[in-house]
Amino acid sequence: MSDFDLKKLEAIIATRGRSGDPQSWTAQLFNAGMPKAAQKMGEEAVEAVIAAVKGDREELVSESADLLYHWLVVLALAGVSVDEVMAKLESRTGQSGIAEKASRPKA
Numbered sequence: 001m002s003d004f005d006l007k008k009l010e011a012i013i014a015t016r017g018r019s020g021d022p023q024s025w026t027a028q029l030f031n032a033g034m035p036k037a038a039q040k041m042g043e044e045a046v047e048a049v050i051a052a053v054k055g056d057r058e059e060l061v062s063e064s065a066d067l068l069y070h071w072l073v074v075l076a077l078a079g080v081s082v083d084e085v086m087a088k089l090e091s092r093t094g095q096s097g098i099a100e101k102a103s104r105p106k107a
């Protein structure tokens with residue numbers, strides 16, 4: 001399994017977004033600003049939905065990758081970190097007790 005994760009991509013996006021490199025899609029999105037980045041995120045979300053409904057597994061993987069990348073660009077532009085989102089998700093696991101049950105050793 002790959003050890004690539006959202007935090008690594010978040011760091012790449014932060015660097016590339018500020019690079020000023022005209023070849024960089026991330027820099028282009030940072031320059032264009034939130035409306036364009038959020039629009040791209042929405043388009044990729046719709047494409048992922050279509051792939052899911054079609055039952056096209058390969059396309060769903062590809063569109064999910066596009067979606068996560070554009071979602072991270074939107075978070076970066078909003079000044080929100082992956083850690084903040086993870087903390088929110090983690091706080092919800094406590095509400096159901098599922099995380100505690102999942103981490104308990106099986107009898």
Ligand SMILES: N=c1c2ncn([C@@H]3O[C@H](COP(=O)(O)OP(=O)(O)OP(=O)(O)O)[C@@H](O)[C@H]3O)c2ncn1[C@@H]1O[C@H](COP(=O)(O)O)[C@@H](O)[C@H]1O
Nearest residue numbers: 009012013016017023024025026027040043065066069070
């Ligand atoms: N993960 C991605 C990533 N996923 C998608 N994209 C780009 O998102 C862009 C928009 O995708 P679309 O499918 O909408 O294609 P489009 O060219 O706009 O065409 P349309 O279908 O909209 O007409 C494309 O140019 C893709 O290459 C990405 N661009 C960059 N990354 C990551 O960001 C890093 C830095 O990239 P640069 O900023 O380009 O150096 C890369 O090394 C990757 O790790």
